[in-house]
Amino acid sequence: MKVLVCVKQTFDTEAKIELKDGKINDAGINLIINPYDEVAVEGAIQLKEKKVAKEVVVVSAGADTAMDAIRTALAMGADRGILVKQDVDADEYARAVALAEVIKKENPDLILAGHVAADDGSSQVPTRIAEILGLPHVNVITNLEIADGVATVDCEADGGTATYEVKLPAVISSQVSWNEPRYPSMKGIMQAKKKPVETVDAVAVENKVKVLEYALPEAKTAGIKIEDDPEVAAPQLADWMLNTAKIEVVK
Amino acid sequence: MAGTWVVVDQRDGNIRKVTFELISEAKKYGEVAAVLFGKGVEGLAPEFAKYGADKVYVCDDDLFASYNTGAYVAQLEAMIKEYSPNAVLFGHTVNGRDFAARLAQKLDAGLATDAIDFELSDGKGVFTRAIYAGKALAKVEVTGNPVLATIRAGVCEVVEADGAGEVIKPAIVATADDVYQVEKEFAPTVSARPELTEAEVVVSGGRGCKGPDGIKVVEELADLLGAAVGASRASVDSGWLGHELQVGQTGKVVNPNLYVACGISGAIQHLAGMSSSKYIAAINTDPEAPIFSVADFGVVGDLFKVIPLLIEELQK
Structure with missing residues (x-):
């Protein structure tokens, strides 16, 4: 079985966001694999270790720097990579079209991705890819079992956990709690340098969503801070909760 | 139209x-x-x-x-x-x-x-x-x-x-x-508490809870307020609370009327998930903790001492 994993390069989640000339300033920002996608890479590698998968291909659409995200995934244990060169301002539609074009040629049995990117928070691309390719999909999985061409997955659902079955090939997107991604070993990092990575240009399509402006949220300011004995502080906090935040106590 | x-x-x-x-x-x-x-x-x-x-x-x-x-x-x-x-x-x-x-x-x-x-x-x-x-x-x-x-x-x-x-x-x-996905089973979350993303009040516990006993203290406050319980990454990684309760950049973004951060220092990823709450209260031993920079009402102190007294006051 061939597994293809879509990874996006994103800002480190510790990054502080600033604007420059009305855009998000990426200067000096540490770039990582989107944490949700990293979990998908780990899931794919585990399938290979269990001999369920034969090959793990990593695909990333983005700037040249996305090569680092691909190399990281290869160092974790993926077999080869494809960098789809695309403008960083591509929207979810354009991203999905570009990735689907490459996936179609690769014809994998399973497509994995994170269910959301930690930067734009859109939760659209995996589902859109599935629709373009006419494949089943299921989102936000926390467990995956594959048998006889059918994936059985546990998913985070609204108000509980749902178990779904989908026939492969399918697009399946991960929640971060699915697994604990490994750190690449030194040997893995060395090997990754020799693994093949192909570079292709993204299919040119117009964005569907237009960004009008970026802004920073109003900075919250610190309010009252009590540094006193708990016996003094607790009644004040209770008073604030009841009279300012106006909460109701359950009797 | x-x-x-x-x-x-x-x-x-x-x-x-x-x-x-x-x-x-x-x-x-x-x-x-x-x-x-x-x-x-x-x-x-x-x-x-x-x-x-x-x-x-x-x-x-x-x-x-x-x-x-x-x-x-x-x-x-x-x-x-x-x-x-x-x-x-x-x-x-x-x-x-x-x-x-x-x-x-x-x-x-x-x-x-x-x-x-x-x-x-x-x-x-x-x-x-x-x-x-x-x-x-x-x-x-x-x-x-x-x-x-x-x-x-x-x-x-x-x-x-x-x-x-x-x-x-x-x-x-x-x-x-x-139909291409078949739902085989649905296991509802067994909790009398409201859901994290829909709750009017969220009470979250972090590293300062030090373990399941601290989480119990936080839960007791949550129940008194009819609140959802939330978690910081530290308490999820320690296994005290499930990932579905994590608030922050790789968890849920919440915007309740009141958010109470207990023993949470306020890493930037956590602040991202709760800063839009209408009111924020924080209880933390470290007066320099970043959580105080967004808190409307902060108490520098040990949650094991402050919360029981707070519960007592609220019950009056």
């Missing part, structure tokens, strides 16, 4: 609050219809009229008994073609974002997800989205017929209003061939 549609988010007849929030908000733009999918759900229709729904499209069929993307999308696509709504809004829930994304691609359309504010006009919508988990905001424009978006729970007010609630039963065009 055939008005705004709000796709109802429900399971077993339990309607999520975000549905009513969206109906209330959409009412500002004229005609509002609720679009309801399910099996044996027609009796729910009057619920939407209470918040101003002029029409309720009821898609009642075995195929829709539980959410599945294929059949729901096939049905809604056909209805959009027949009735031409100006905009279709979904709650940004697990099902809502799944439904909206597949529908958008099927319609070859744009989609704004997880919007925290919006303005609709004919064939156009302007949406404010919190990106980088709220560290920045992007204002985006989506054009199309209809305009498609998912809206975060808790950002719009629920307002009671009179709606005609005229029930319309569209022809069911989805078939069993459209």
